[in-house]
Amino acid sequence: MTPPIPTSTESETTAAERQLYRDFAEFGLIPLWTQRADLMPATPTPRAVPHIWHWGDLYPLAARAGDLIPVGRGGERRAIAVSNPGLPGLPYATPTLWAAIQYLGPYEVAPAHRHSQNAFRFVLEGEGVWTVVDGDPVAMRRGDLLLTPGWCFHGHHNPNPRPMAWLDGLDIPFVAYTDAGFFEFGEDGVHDRSTPHRSRSERIWGHPGLRPVSAPAATANSPLAAYRWEHTDAALAAQLEVAAEGHPGVLEPGHAAVRFTNPTTGSDALTTLRTEMHRIVAGQRTAAVRETGSAVWQVFEGSGAITLDGARTDLARGDVIAVPSWCEVALEARTDLDLFRFSDTPVFERLDLARREYS
Numbered sequence: 001m002t003p004p005i006p007t008s009t010e011s012e013t014t015a016a017e018r019q020l021y022r023d024f025a026e027f028g029l030i031p032l033w034t035q036r037a038d039l040m041p042a043t044p045t046p047r048a049v050p051h052i053w054h055w056g057d058l059y060p061l062a063a064r065a066g067d068l069i070p071v072g073r074g075g076e077r078r079a080i081a082v083s084n085p086g087l088p089g090l091p092y093a094t095p096t097l098w099a100a101i102q103y104l105g106p107y108e109v110a111p112a113h114r115h116s117q118n119a120f121r122f123v124l125e126g127e128g129v130w131t132v133v134d135g136d137p138v139a140m141r142r143g144d145l146l147l148t149p150g151w152c153f154h155g156h157h158n159p160n161p162r163p164m165a166w167l168d169g170l171d172i173p174f175v176a177y178t179d180a181g182f183f184e185f186g187e188d189g190v191h192d193r194s195t196p197h198r199s200r201s202e203r204i205w206g207h208p209g210l211r212p213v214s215a216p217a218a219t220a221n222s223p224l225a226a227y228r229w230e231h232t233d234a235a236l237a238a239q240l241e242v243a244a245e246g247h248p249g250v251l252e253p254g255h256a257a258v259r260f261t262n263p264t265t266g267s268d269a270l271t272t273l274r275t276e277m278h279r280i281v282a283g284q285r286t287a288a289v290r291e292t293g294s295a296v297w298q299v300f301e302g303s304g305a306i307t308l309d310g311a312r313t314d315l316a317r318g319d320v321i322a323v324p325s326w327c328e329v330a331l332e333a334r335t336d337l338d339l340f341r342f343s344d345t346p347v348f349e350r351l352d353l354a355r356r357e358y359s
């Protein structure tokens with residue numbers, strides 16, 4: 001018996017391998033086996049990190065921008081995005097979500113434009129700006145959620161002597177990654193400077209459980225431009241009342257929540273963005289949960305704490321919180337705590353990538 005004759009020595013193999021990798025690179029190829037753990041981790045490994053921005057820092061900076069930086073055609077908006085420290089240099093709260101504070105000074109106008117990105121405004125405080133969505137002036141007031149769905153023209157105007165600031169949420173990063181962005185300028189300024197209390201959209205769509213028979217069967221995004229705080233607040237209060245009477249209605253004990261929906265379909269108000277308001281009763285703490293997809297929360301009222309992947313931080317009014325995919329979230333209310341939340345969940349649900357796990 002003779003042993004098998006080796007076809008190559010160890011060092012010959014290594015040299016041949018090295019040449020193979022060089023040739024892969026030259027021909028624009030990358031083999032899976034060098035990347036597998038990064039490409040296909042056992043569980044999500046987001047580059048975005050949990051992070052909190054405090055309103056007490058955001059607002060004064062926005063006001064300084066108000067003094068120094070004009071708003072107008074080109075830059076379009078005095079909007080200052082939060083930038084996740086795990087995504088350095090990018091104006092992204094998470095890989096898919098844009099969150100910005102937008103500031104409009106007395107009598108200023110942000111000119112009309114449209115884009116394929118979906119947008120909303122959530123008003124923490126103040127009032128007196130109108131956002132004009134496809135020619136329909138929509139009043140912005142504390143606690144309201146205002147929609148500007150993709151490809152609707154929109155501009156904002158402040159006919160009052162007081163400045164106003166609010167939170168913008170958009171799917172800008174998602175649309176950037178997917179190369180689906182289109183943008184067009186509209187009229188300079190805002191043509192219709194009227195200041196109605198109720199928009200046409202609310203007068204047509206803003207009646208619970210009633211849809212106009214004249215309306216199209218379903219639209220991808222909600223035709224309702226404004227979700228008013230008085231309705232949101234009443235819905236949350238009623239859930240807790242009904243629960244106190246011993247009936248179902250709340251998400252979990254002491255935790256009421258509502259989702260803003262498209263009245264033509266009952267699904268999320270915007271195709272790419274889930275928007276919700278949560279109310280946690282003083283002294284309650286939520287179950288810890290992790291989900292695929294990322295979210296941004298803003299404290300609307302009250303105080304408490306949030307624990308993100310085990311790290312606990314106090315929360316105050318206006319704080320903006322980035323929650324990366326699969327990060328474990330638990331909330332505690334010191335006083336009654338109202339929080340606005342938005343996320344990219346509709347995209348994950350549509351693609352069957354949504355997962356949720358309670359600890």
Ligand code: GTQ
Pocket residue numbers: 076077079080100102115119154168169170
């Ligand atoms: O108000 O139209 O924060 O187009 C980012 C992009 C706000 C807006 C942002 C926008 C807007």
Ligand code: FE2
Pocket residue numbers: 113114115119154
């Ligand atoms: Fe816009």
